[in-house]
Amino acid sequence: MDAAPEDEGVGLLPNGPGAAAILGAAIGSLALGVFSFAGDTWPGMRRAFIFWDPSGPLSGESTLAVGVWLLAWGVLSLLWRSRNVRLARINRISFAMLVAGFLLTFPPFVDMLQGQ
Amino acid sequence: MVLSVRDLVTLLHGIGFGALFLLAFSGAIGVIYATAAGSEIWSSSSIHNKMFRFYLLSMAGFAWLAVLSGTYIVYPWYRAVPPPGTTDLSHYPQKLLLSNPMTAGWHELGMEWKEHVSWFTPIVMTMVAYVFITYGPQLARHRQMRNAVLGFTAAAFISTFVGGFFGAMLNTRAPTGGGPEIVLMGHK
Numbered sequence: 001m002d003a004a005p006e007d008e009g010v011g012l013l014p015n016g017p018g019a020a021a022i023l024g025a026a027i028g029s030l031a032l033g034v035f036s037f038a039g040d041t042w043p044g045m046r047r048a049f050i051f052w053d054p055s056g057p058l059s060g061e062s063t064l065a066v067g068v069w070l071l072a073w074g075v076l077s078l079l080w081r082s083r084n085v086r087l088a089r090i091n092r093i094s095f096a097m098l099v100a101g102f103l104l105t106f107p108p109f110v111d112m113l114q115g116q
Numbered sequence: 117m118v119l120s121v122r123d124l125v126t127l128l129h130g131i132g133f134g135a136l137f138l139l140a141f142s143g144a145i146g147v148i149y150a151t152a153a154g155s156e157i158w159s160s161s162s163i164h165n166k167m168f169r170f171y172l173l174s175m176a177g178f179a180w181l182a183v184l185s186g187t188y189i190v191y192p193w194y195r196a197v198p199p200p201g202t203t204d205l206s207h208y209p210q211k212l213l214l215s216n217p218m219t220a221g222w223h224e225l226g227m228e229w230k231e232h233v234s235w236f237t238p239i240v241m242t243m244v245a246y247v248f249i250t251y252g253p254q255l256a257r258h259r260q261m262r263n264a265v266l267g268f269t270a271a272a273f274i275s276t277f278v279g280g281f282f283g284a285m286l287n288t289r290a291p292t293g294g295g296p297e298i299v300l301m302g303h304k
Contacts, residue, residue: 029239
């Protein structure tokens with residue numbers, strides 16, 4: 001993404017692993033919101049998300065979101081494990097993703113997007 | 117005095133994992149901030165630091181237990197479908213709430229939001245625990261990372277509060293009771 005030197009001192013760990021964890025959690029949160037919205041909006045998606053019938057679509061939505069989070073975290077960690085990245089920008093993107101994910105789980109907001 | 121197995125598991129889910137986790141938040145935010153202030157007592161080898169790593173890992177563990185028990189044990193009881201012709205919906209909380217326009221909102225807003233928003237918390241708290249364990253006192257010098265961790269911790273608090281509030285309200289309106297009963301105290 002936007003790797004850049006941001007040396008903050010001798011003996012200091014690079015911020016890449018922390019940035020990867022933060023952005024990974026944000027991607028997982030957004031994925032949760034997107035899957036929740038998709039399951040609520042399209043009946044086909046709703047059926048596809050039923051991994052375990054007693055829990056309904058929530059079983060698939062949450063499992064896939066956790067999968068996306070771990071995958072994103074793992075890939076970003078590999079890419080940034082020994083690098084310093086522009087954390088201010090990553091923080092802004094991460095919080096935007098977190099808020100978007102949060103809103104996509106909020107039923108009145110989802111209803112508004114669905115035109116109800 | 118009796119308690120059903122479902123009551124007990126729901127209590128464990130809500131109070132045992134959820135409320136305990138909620139209570140731990142103020143400590144987490146305070147200590148992350150204190151650690152990042154660079155005090156000597158929070159050096160990476162100090163007992164305080166080790167204890168706080170355990171504290172954050174426990175919080176993440178409680179968050180996972182809360183969502184997993186909620187999604188795979190309590191929620192199936194909540195959304196159970198009654199056999200055709202059932203008139204007593206007391207053991208079918210979702211259908212009980214939806215059967216009355218005055219209570220349907222508790223499901224349509226409360227449960228629909230709670231079931232998803234609660235999943236933010238374990239993801240976020242696992243990240244927070246990882247970052248603290250990796251960086252510890254160095255967070256004092258990684259200020260942007262410390263700010264992100266504090267912000268995400270606050271977001272996890274909000275999502276847990278939403279889940280806990282609606283969980284408590286739903287359980288007063290339509291408890292997930294039923295199943296075998298445990299006698300806690302006999303009649304004197």
